[in-house]
Amino acid sequence: MASRYLLLAVTGAVALWAPIAGRYQPTWESLDTRPLPEWYDNAKIGLLIHWGLFSVPSFGSEQFWKDWKGGHPKYVHFMMENYPPHFKYQDFASQFKAEFFNPEEWTEVFEASGARYVILTSKHLEGYAMWPSPHSWNWNVKDVGPNKDLVGKLASAVRSQTPQIRFGVYYSLSEWFNPLYHLDREAHSQSNEFVATKVLPELYGIVTRYHPEIVFADGDELDPDWYWNSTTFLSWLFSSSPVKRTVVVNDRWGSGTFCRHGSYYTCYNPGVLQPHKWERGISLDRQSWGYRREAQVKDYLSINELISQMAETISCGGNFLINVGPSADGRIPPIMEERLRQMGAWIDINGDAVYSSRPWTYQNDTVTPGVWYTSDKDLNLTYAIVLTWPSDCQLFLGAVQPSEETKIFLLGYDPPDVESKRLKFEARPHGITVNFPDMSEVRSKWAWVLVMSGISPSLHS
The missing domain is CATH 2.60.40.1180 (Golgi alpha-mannosidase II)
Incomplete structure (x- = not known):
């Protein structure tokens, strides 16, 4: 008889287990039968918030640590010119203070933008947890940094101020420099201590604690879905979790799942109606998903470009996810705020063509472009x-x-x-x-x- 329990974590000789219950079994065949919650298709517009320790150096891109340690000359030179010889990436954590972070002000901007869901980076590939995760010892916002539960504060503000906006989290499965992950990779994914002691406990924990209605996975592409125990987690998420009826997930749950499995797909083909619900993600900064101090005005999308890409996406059945990168002190850059407010002003007038709309027979006109x-x-x-x-x-x-x-x-x-x-x-x-x-x-x-x-x-x- 097959076990009705799944292994959540193993720490020494202690095992934590949780029962599997509900309709959806831990197979893609079963999970793919789950209908898309209607709220997501109706929402059309979402925001992605890329925020983390990379916001401290705020140079190049959100992949600063990987590129610096990989010897990229641009980043090596930046560190040599601006930091002492023995400075480590971990030293940025004490400088991540979020002293101007005001979740109520952020939420007012979200509301003004016209977005219907917002996704906060809970953990990027650098591994730093934006909530007091007990599984990221001394590498989370409670142990080092702002001493604030950033995920919790934003989730609370969004739900109390803007009930029409759904809250979600981005979570990177892999971590660039986590030694447990590299040991698993050296074992060709035949060991999964990193998943059992870090990834799964954090995923179950963040869902149980904050009830996100979007779980956006990333960093999965090097390892198969069975290494990540993806179907087991998703079976629980869809069948037994606190958000089982409303949660949606993307298509990044292991190599081979991209554009094949998930509530919605993140691959896109602009101008063509897609057979499966999909989402197009763009960043207001053309060069980076995270905040960059060296960015120039020309690096940012204009409001005309933003509306053009939004119209194209929605006409082809997609949702439009707009990324902003806050600064380390917790501010949404003024030029990004301006774009979001401009978009919201346009939606205030033209939202009938956006919210709850569906594709027409033709996506774009057959004669007149634009x-x-x-x-x-x-x-x-x-x-x-x-x-x-x-x-x-x-x-x-x-x-x-x-x-x-x-x-x-x-x-x-x-x-x-x-x-x-x-x-x-x-x-x-x-x-x-x-x-x-x-x-x-x-x-x-x-x-x-x-x-x-x-x-x-x-x-x-």
């Missing part, structure tokens, strides 16, 4: 997200076939005369031409959304 479609199937509405204001205020759409019942409106266009809100249009042999109002009369600044009813996909596209 037009992406979404739909509301319940209301029988089609939205066209127009990235560039049309010349002469006339927009041709090759994918749209009008009818006698067609009505077209422009979100953010609110003339005093209600009848004037309906835009004029002309049916063409292979599409439709829509007449836009004067641009000065429209509230939206960066992209514009048409709301169309009584239309059908063009047969000539």
Whole structure:
């Protein structure tokens, strides 16, 4: 008879066990049958917060430690010029103080951005835990650093201030320089002491303690899923955990799982509708996921670029995950905050085309570039997200076939005369031409959304 228990951790002769219960068995065949919780598909917009010890040197990228120890000249030179000869990466921990971290202020920015979920880095590949993990001795926020439970404080602020925003955690399975992990790798993953004594206890612990509704795994690609005990953990997560009904996970649970297993996939093919729910992650800083002091204005995405990538992603059935990198003292850089607030201002006007939308028959227009479609199937509405204001205020759409019942409106266009809100249009042999109002009369600044009813996909596209 198969055991109904799984090994959580082994420390010397002491074993900790937890019962497996519930519907989903620890196999991919069973786990892949779990339906995607609807909230995730409806949310569309999320934020990823890359924060850790790499925010202290704040140079190059979040992979500072790996690149420095790997002998990358840029990082070696930076350390020689700015730190004493025997300085170690571990010495950055005492400088990570988060003295200006205000979770309520962060949450206000999240709300202003229009995001519907936020994922905080709980542990990056450097191994430093952003909560008082008892399995990261002297390498967590309680033992060395800010003496604050950063995961807990942010989770509490998000839930108390913004109930419409879901809280999640990023967790790196592997660690660059953990000796236990390297011993397992030298044994070709036939030993899993690192997983049994570190990874699994932390994963079960963080879920039980903070109830994250997204668990974003990373750092898995060198080892198979059976080494990480991924299916066993996910069986518990989906069947018995405190968040079993609402939690979603990505597709990074061991080599071979990428784009094959998970609630949603993190591979993407822009411009093409995907058969499985997916997510596109981008960073506001083109060069790094973490904070960089040397970043220049040109390194950051403009609001036009941000909205363009968001429209493309949502039209193709994806969610859009935007990364920001706070500084070591706990501040979201002003230029990143500005982008998030700009995005939120746009969503305040055009959110009908975003939240709870579904892909339309065509993802982008078949003739005019820079037009992406979404739909509301319940209301029988089609939205066209127009990235560039049309010349002469006339927009041709090759994918749209009008009818006698067609009505077209422009979100953010609110003339005093209600009848004037309906835009004029002309049916063409292979599409439709829509007449836009004067641009000065429209509230939206960066992209514009048409709301169309009584239309059908063009047969000539």
